[in-house]
Amino acid sequence: MSWGWHKLIQLRPSIRQLLWSKIGDGASTFVWFDKWDHNGPLNSVLSLRTILRACFSLKDKIIDVIDNGSWKWPIAWRDLYPVLNDVPVPAINSTKTDCIVWRDGNGEEKNYSASNVWDAIHTRGERVDWATLVWSSKSIPRHAFLLWLVMRKKLKTHDKLKPWDVGGAVNLNLVCCSLCKTGPESHAHLFFECPYSAKVWTLIKDVTYMESSSCKWDDIVADFLCSRKNNSAKSVIACLVIAAAVYYVWQERNNRMFSNHARPPEKIRDIILETVCYRLVKMRFKNNARTSNLLAAWKLPKALIMDDACN
Incomplete structure (x- = not known):
């Protein structure tokens, strides 16, 4: 069975x-x-x-x-x-x-x-305030799942693997971040204090409408929760962009570690925006001036404006 x-x-x-x-x-x-x-x-x-x-x-x-x-x-x-x-x-x-x-x-x-x-x-735990950032009917499922792992600090980063090191072929004491090669790898470092991932965040954070947010993960989450409005178009876009950024930074980390294939931050930025754009095309937005401006900024057709889904 x-x-x-x-x-x-x-x-x-x-x-x-x-x-x-x-x-x-x-x-x-x-x-x-x-x-x-x-x-x-x-x-x-x-x-x-x-x-x-x-x-x-x-x-x-x-x-x-x-x-x-x-x-x-x-x-x-x-x-x-x-x-x-x-x-x-x-x-x-x-x-x-x-x-x-x-x-x-x-x-x-x-x-x-x-x-x-x-x-x-199901087992009920204490409700967390970041659930709205991770879980949404408008999220991309694989991005949401990885973002959930990041929020719970469950990714197998080097600092998590180090206690398992038993002196094998790879000495984790000598392994550094595969993105920047300058420091030890951890959740906080990857998202987004690493110079490489910080560059990616800097390139995309204006489309999350959190231009003043720092490159520290806790600050990004806190800024999102403070500015979030239920189901607004801006909030939906911010959720999608943050989750996509986490997903593709982690993907780039794995590509460099296991296949030695590297892409510049600008390429990751383009992939993130393209992915989010494809997701937005499948949504519908309420008809108001703010939404019209958002669609124009993302170069999306006005046919997406309808009386449902997002504000």
Whole structure:
């Protein structure tokens, strides 16, 4: 089986807790193995041997263990397994069949959808203020992913690899930045304190409308967050340009390290602007004077002006 399928299989214990049997006539819900109550499934409380010794079947349905509105199981079970005292006898409705429903982590019944599943099972962390810079429906996915790694400082730069150095063919103490050959490589150095990447940032930062921003990554992010306006054309362009700059600087770093192929900063600038321009062509902008000026600056057709997408 594939890696992806194995991962899906591993999600079953989490998903099972959120799939509930909604009792109707009680004829299709397994009383021991299905989750139909907050305390279930009951096989997590009762062992299979205990169930069989009481002359029940492992295939019993809800209707099979109810008699005149009471449970058929032994009274002694209530002393041995106190949790059973909190399991109510479900109301049986012979006109309705049992059905499977989705409930979130709070036990609230919801319509099944991929978004509700994700909300219920994913691990929630503290929301970061830079999420709007990285994740957007207008972002270029591969750029956004790399930018996310940069924000979390997860790229395998030399300073990250140094603790792994065990004296092999490459001595990381002697390796310097492949872009400038003047200093040790780190996230802060690459974006954009390195003389090479600083030149790239200087060439493009005017189109991000952050002309006064320094070449330090933390300052660039802070300036963007301070000037950002929700979904404005300027903000969208700034997001695209910053993410593209990060992507192509990292690409250039890898090209020089592994293939000894170098491009000047001006070439990287041109690639960044061309990539962003291609992305902008697929968008639509609201009709106002500010947007018209932006389209003119990017030499984009006026046909992109419509009443949707960006301000």
